Amino acid sequence: MTWGFVEGQIYNRRADIHARFRGQMQGGIITPAGAGMPIIIITGEEGHTHGYADRLREDGVFEYFGEGQRGDMQMVRGNAAIQSHASEGRDLLLFRKQRQGLRYLGQFIFEASHTELAPDTEGLMRNAIVFELRPFEAVAGVPDDVTADDTAGDLADLRRRAIEASRSIPAQGQRLATVYERSKLICSYVFARANGTCEFCSSPAPFLRANGVPYLEAHHIHKLTDGGPDDPRTMIGVCPNCHRRAHSAADRDQVNADMLQAVQTREA
Ligand SMILES: [Zn+2]
Ligand SMILES: [Zn+2]
Known part of the structure; x- marks a missing residue:
């Protein structure tokens, strides 16, 4: 489901996300407490500016770098929440940070993940988790x-x-x-x-x-x-x-x- 968000429209993180769901005010992965609450991920957030970037693959899969500032990323907290969203019955909503606010890109499904070498906040190379996310209806539709x-x-x-x-x-x-x-x-x-x-x-x-x-x-x-x-x-x-x-x-x-x-x- 879309939780009332319309694809392509701009939203305000504080007013449209935190006022409604609470959840972490910092970072790119927001995991509001409570069964069935959506997991909200933001591409273009700080931490995604250290020499690597999320990207859309030609086959329609969106590749999203997980969280973890130093050392190898671990499949814990926000990263684990993305991996298990389907079994927990939580929707995965993707936004892109832009100057005007957060643009809603739609509902996605975790499909797989892999690791890649990428720099951490200190510029040291480490293993980063890259989530492979597929647009929801591409999986579920036709x-x-x-x-x-x-x-x-x-x-x-x-x-x-x-x-x-x-x-x-x-x-x-x-x-x-x-x-x-x-x-x-x-x-x-x-x-x-x-x-x-x-x-x-x-x-x-x-x-x-x-x-x-x-x-x-x-x-x-x-x-x-x-x-x-x-x-x-x-x-x-x-x-x-x-x-x-x-x-x-x-x-x-x-x-x-x-x-x-x-x-x-x-x-x-
Ligand atoms: Zn439909
Ligand atoms: Zn009909």
Whole structure:
């Protein structure tokens, strides 16, 4: 979920983040106390100015340097919070520090991490943790390789596997394939549940994929309670129109609330 932040808009750290969530006033990783609170990370924050910089990879993955001023970075505190955000049901929100304030870049998912040599605050080379973060909907949204076999079978069984997949987090070193596999399991269930019909407007899928599977998209419903980044009980299989409406329409808050209602009815 987006917690009310709109991609591309500028926010004020004190008024829009600390007044609302509290959390550390210093540094690039903010981990507000309390179950289900989001983890907020800021790229371009101090400490990221010692000769290395976060970067966007060509494949869409954002590489974010962890925290730790001197010596090798350790997978503790803020760094550990990023690594375990999915299993803790905490959203990961990324902002970029600019002169005007913090620009919201969107919700991301921890995919993997690696270490790289990079200078610490004293200019000494050490092992830095680099988090590989993928934009949320790129992981959770529209897998092209879901086949008819993936969505066939017992719905309760697909559901159980999807929920298991949503709870497992990729271990350090695990790569893209694993994340896609998890996402695919979850989407397979959502598409099986939808059964070829948009779960919001009830229209049939607008066309078939090349492999014969009705084309729907999986939308993660924006809401203000926890549930984990890609829990199938907060995802809805929708037609492309409804999907764009959930993201871009003037009434998108209401649309997402109605979508949650629709999914809960189906899940009950
Ligand atoms: Zn629809
Ligand atoms: Zn969506």
